[in-house]
Amino acid sequence: MHAPTRLLASQFGSPHGVTAQDSYVRLLWHLAFYFALPLGLIVLGGIAWCLVRYRAKPGSERRASQFQYHIPIEAAYTIIPLIIVAVIFGFMFNAENHVDRVSRAPAVKITVEGFQWGWRFVYPNGHQEIGTVANALNINSMKNLPVLYMPAGETVQFTLKSDDVVHTFYVRDWLWQRDLIPGVHNVADIDVKNPGIYDGQCNNICGQYHAYMRFLVDVMPVKQYKAWYAHQAANSITTAGVTVSS
Amino acid sequence: MKVEWRTVLGASVFLGATALLYWALVYAHGHPTEAAGITALVFSFAAYFMLFGYLVLQYIKRRRIPRPEDRFDATQADGAGEVGWFPAASIWPAGMGLGMVIGAVGAVWGVWYLIVGGIIFVGAVIGFVAEVEAEPE
Amino acid sequence: MTVIQEPPGREYRPAEPQLFEIVPGPRPHGLVKYLTSTDHKQIGINYMVTAFIGFLFAGLLAEGIRTQLIVPNNNFVTENVFNQLFTMHGTIMLFVFLGPFGFAGLGNYFVPLMIGAPDMAFPRFNALSYWIYLGGFILMSAGFLTNNGAANFGWFGYAPLTSAIHSPGPGADLWIVGIALTGFSGIFTAVNIISTIFTLRAPGMVMFRMPIFVWNQMVTMFLILLAFPVLTAAMALLWIDRHLNGRFYDQTHGGQPILWQNLFWFFGHPEVYILALPYFGVVTEVLATNSKKPVFGYKGMIGATLSIGALSMGVWAHHMYTTGAVLLPFFAALSLLIAVPTGIKFFNWIGTMWRGTITLNTAMLYSIGFLTMFLFGGITGVMLAQPVLDFQLHNTYFVVGHFHYVMFGGSTFAGFAAIYHWFPKITGRKLHEGWGKLSFAIMYIGFNLTFFPMHPLGLRGMPRRIETYNAHMGWNFLNLLSSVGAYVLAMGVLITVWNIFRSYRKGEIAGDNPWDGQTLEWACSSPPPDHNFESLPPIRSERPVWDANHPDQLTEVGHR
Numbered sequence: 001m002h003a004p005t006r007l008l009a010s011q012f013g014s015p016h017g018v019t020a021q022d023s024y025v026r027l028l029w030h031l032a033f034y035f036a037l038p039l040g041l042i043v044l045g046g047i048a049w050c051l052v053r054y055r056a057k058p059g060s061e062r063r064a065s066q067f068q069y070h071i072p073i074e075a076a077y078t079i080i081p082l083i084i085v086a087v088i089f090g091f092m093f094n095a096e097n098h099v100d101r102v103s104r105a106p107a108v109k110i111t112v113e114g115f116q117w118g119w120r121f122v123y124p125n126g127h128q129e130i131g132t133v134a135n136a137l138n139i140n141s142m143k144n145l146p147v148l149y150m151p152a153g154e155t156v157q158f159t160l161k162s163d164d165v166v167h168t169f170y171v172r173d174w175l176w177q178r179d180l181i182p183g184v185h186n187v188a189d190i191d192v193k194n195p196g197i198y199d200g201q202c203n204n205i206c207g208q209y210h211a212y213m214r215f216l217v218d219v220m221p222v223k224q225y226k227a228w229y230a231h232q233a234a235n236s237i238t239t240a241g242v243t244v245s246s
Numbered sequence: 247m248k249v250e251w252r253t254v255l256g257a258s259v260f261l262g263a264t265a266l267l268y269w270a271l272v273y274a275h276g277h278p279t280e281a282a283g284i285t286a287l288v289f290s291f292a293a294y295f296m297l298f299g300y301l302v303l304q305y306i307k308r309r310r311i312p313r314p315e316d317r318f319d320a321t322q323a324d325g326a327g328e329v330g331w332f333p334a335a336s337i338w339p340a341g342m343g344l345g346m347v348i349g350a351v352g353a354v355w356g357v358w359y360l361i362v363g364g365i366i367f368v369g370a371v372i373g374f375v376a377e378v379e380a381e382p383e
Numbered sequence: 384m385t386v387i388q389e390p391p392g393r394e395y396r397p398a399e400p401q402l403f404e405i406v407p408g409p410r411p412h413g414l415v416k417y418l419t420s421t422d423h424k425q426i427g428i429n430y431m432v433t434a435f436i437g438f439l440f441a442g443l444l445a446e447g448i449r450t451q452l453i454v455p456n457n458n459f460v461t462e463n464v465f466n467q468l469f470t471m472h473g474t475i476m477l478f479v480f481l482g483p484f485g486f487a488g489l490g491n492y493f494v495p496l497m498i499g500a501p502d503m504a505f506p507r508f509n510a511l512s513y514w515i516y517l518g519g520f521i522l523m524s525a526g527f528l529t530n531n532g533a534a535n536f537g538w539f540g541y542a543p544l545t546s547a548i549h550s551p552g553p554g555a556d557l558w559i560v561g562i563a564l565t566g567f568s569g570i571f572t573a574v575n576i577i578s579t580i581f582t583l584r585a586p587g588m589v590m591f592r593m594p595i596f597v598w599n600q601m602v603t604m605f606l607i608l609l610a611f612p613v614l615t616a617a618m619a620l621l622w623i624d625r626h627l628n629g630r631f632y633d634q635t636h637g638g639q640p641i642l643w644q645n646l647f648w649f650f651g652h653p654e655v656y657i658l659a660l661p662y663f664g665v666v667t668e669v670l671a672t673n674s675k676k677p678v679f680g681y682k683g684m685i686g687a688t689l690s691i692g693a694l695s696m697g698v699w700a701h702h703m704y705t706t707g708a709v710l711l712p713f714f715a716a717l718s719l720l721i722a723v724p725t726g727i728k729f730f731n732w733i734g735t736m737w738r739g740t741i742t743l744n745t746a747m748l749y750s751i752g753f754l755t756m757f758l759f760g761g762i763t764g765v766m767l768a769q770p771v772l773d774f775q776l777h778n779t780y781f782v783v784g785h786f787h788y789v790m791f792g793g794s795t796f797a798g799f800a801a802i803y804h805w806f807p808k809i810t811g812r813k814l815h816e817g818w819g820k821l822s823f824a825i826m827y828i829g830f831n832l833t834f835f836p837m838h839p840l841g842l843r844g845m846p847r848r849i850e851t852y853n854a855h856m857g858w859n860f861l862n863l864l865s866s867v868g869a870y871v872l873a874m875g876v877l878i879t880v881w882n883i884f885r886s887y888r889k890g891e892i893a894g895d896n897p898w899d900g901q902t903l904e905w906a907c908s909s910p911p912p913d914h915n916f917e918s919l920p921p922i923r924s925e926r927p928v929w930d931a932n933h934p935d936q937l938t939e940v941g942h943r
Contacts, residue, residue: 315586330583332421
């Protein structure tokens with residue numbers, strides 16, 4: 001790959017997202033770097049140039065120039081950043097409209113509920129997946145975590161709820177998060193393209209066991225998800241790490 | 247005074263305009279809880295408008311005659327005369343502070359601290375007023 | 384606005400004898416002086432010393448945080464203690480150190496000196512504001528001595544985690560009361576400094592001849608007047624919720640937890656600029672002095688400060704993008720716009736150095752450190768201002784890295800520049816340059832080692848405020864780097880502490896104007912006498928001392 005292509009393909013340190021919204025996030029991320037790199041280099045270069053070129057040398061008779069204003073230059077570095085900001089805002093506005101769009105007919109609706117300290121995922125037929133830190137108070141173990149099962153390639157609509165304190169539903173590979181705030185009705189759509197198991201975690205300080213408030217997302221191909229869902233009895237409860245006998 | 251009141255007026259106008267724009271946008275497609283921010287912005291606008299009003303009244307009262315510190319060509323002689331009274335060392339601010347802090351502890355551990363703090367505060371204020379009274383005009 | 388450029392007199396003209404009344408009698412010393420002084424300089428020193436103690440204390444808490452996170456699954460402190468550490472680290476750094484050091488410490492000491500005033504407008508009021516600030520500091524730290532420990536819900540204490548049910552105990556109450564007291568202190572200081580600037584300037588010191596530092600202080604004070612009352616109100620509502628069964632933030636009885644977020648950030652974002660603007664002023668003065676040049680684009684600089692101040696009032700909800708309950712485009716647009724005046728400042732700083740004769744003393748090095756680090760923090764700030772990117776990065780270590788680049792690499796480095804620049808004025812002795820440069824070098828390396836790894840950590844999804852982490856998340860090495868960096872950084876800071884102790888007794892005698900300064904504080908002796916000035920040079924531009932000392936190098940007229 002030659003250099004420009006490589007630059008375009010670079011993620012500038014950010015992981016690849018796995019959702020349909022990823023292209024918008026990536027576009028903004030790239031845009032920020034395309035503006036920031038040259039601007040940052042100009043500023044750093046200017047500082048370095050001043051320090052090297054205009055440093056007072058012992059014995060030199062050179063005097064500092066006493067100019068104070070230069071209207072054309074000042075106007076230029078006011079107007080050019082304004083244009084850059086306007087461009088960034090335009091792209092951002094467009095991206096935001098796509099990322100935040102809420103579908104009227106999502107394929108699956110799941111209610112995500114956070115509590116101190118654990119997660120409850122409620123499916124349309126009343127089936128619940130629950131996990132609490134009481135069953136997973138070992139940071140090095142990935143067992144006994146609550147699991148959110150969902151299909152890949154379909155729009156999944158989350159209703160985000162909390163009844164105690166503020167939590168945040170955050171999955172790092174989705175490059176996305178949303179708060180669960182008591183008293184705020186939050187709905188968001190996510191379309192995960194790649195099946196797989198993803199790490200999730202509460203991302204807002206919610207008390208003592210905040211760090212342990214983790215979960216897993218099991219994104220399955222649609223057929224597999226439908227089979228799993230058909231297998232879940234209405235209003236049944238699966239608690240991670242605890243075997244419930246009926 | 248001109249620069250002063252114009253700066254404050256500018257801030258006030260900006261805050262008012264921001265409040266209006268924000269209110270209009272929230273009204274169009276916002277969230278009900280954003281009323282908090284609109285209220286805060288309106289009060290900020292009002293606070294600065296009040297300050298602007300005070301400054302502009304002072305300005306008119308002085309018949310718009312610039313003070314020495316408003317004149318580009320003023321010399322030290324223009325500022326001659328007494329600038330003001332600057333007090334010597336005083337223990338009373340520390341006393342008032344102590345009273346306020348002990349009183350504030352009352353918000354944590356009960357009303358007794360508030361009473362003790364209040365007594366210290368009032369005592370310090372009395373001392374403070376007596377000190378001010380003793381000063382020359 | 385026309386600036387009259389007449390040639391200044393070659394000598395300082397003696398001031399009129401009755402400029403102010405000096406109270407006769409013996410001057411107090413020692414503890415009595417500390418307790419009773421109403422002199423703005425003494426109060427400024429009190430503020431700076433107290434704030435610096437707060438800085439060291441909160442820094443110690445930060446070392447605790449980094450020690451806990453140095454390896455995964457660590458057990459250096461318990462979850463509860465860890466939560467107290469980061470809460471009080473944030474609270475003390477913001478409410479005790481960074482703000483008061485800049486706007487109250489440096490503001491008290493140098494605003495009257497720079498505008499040629501004998502003291503602050505309300506000297507006793509000024510003393511009172513210091514005492515309640517000190518009380519606030521003591522009360523909020525006293526939480527550590529109570530049974531349940533200090534506050535443990537993060538420095539922005541989101542409701543309803545702060546409620547009496549979720550956070551019982553006096554620690555949270557002490558936090559509320561402490562912040563409210565420092566808030567009142569800030570309001571008092573703001574009233575005082577605005578009055579001083581508006582009414583006590585020396586003749587000829589028109590508004591458009593005030594140093595940029597004073598302008599920045601003034602805008603800071605205007606922001607305080609708007610922001611702190613809202614904070615105090617929010618704290619009062621919280622206290623009522625906790626003690627009198629209020630329902631303001633209680634969703635189960637019709638309250639709104641998100642009201643807290645709106646109120647808190649309505650204070651919280653201006654607060655960021657309250658913490659930054661005084662330090663922008665410091666850097667401007669240090670760069671101009673050590674380049675032997677006037678501030679480039681003086682009026683543009685003032686305009687930029689005013690627009691930053693104004694815009695900062697309308698961006699609070701960019702801390703709330705992920706709540707799903709704010710109007711995203713409005714706040715994104717205003718947040719992005721702030722980048723423009725900040726950019727103007729950067730180019731003006733470069734313009735100030737351009738074709739100067741630059742002396743690289745320690746203060747200048749710290750200012751260069753400020754420029755480079757704040758640039759980085761500003762760029763990541765533009766990324767975070769965009770809601771879509773914020774959905775990824777919000778509350779991760781990327782944000783932690785971002786605001787430490789702004790608050791530490793930016794403001795605190797500028798605070799150190801201020802210490803090195805003005806220590807001679809305050810004590811009459813210079814700080815040791817060699818120790819200073821060593822301290823800067825170690826701090827610069829340690830700082831980047833601590834906070835740069837936080838950006839990739841955030842991109843890899845490490846949430847802030849977690850007490851421990853799984854070893855298989857890919858966070859281990861970066862956390863180790865960051866913790867090692869924190870120890871290096873602490874060493875750098877301690878070298879400056881040692882330098883201050885050493886130079887206070889044995890430092891080189893500075894003289895009145897050691898750096899060939901430009902603004903009025905260099906016209907009085909070091910340390911300045913009571914009521915500051917025996918005589919004032921004529922004020923014919925924004926750098927009267929320079930004009931008096933270098934009548935052949937006046938600011939060029941033209942290019943305007």
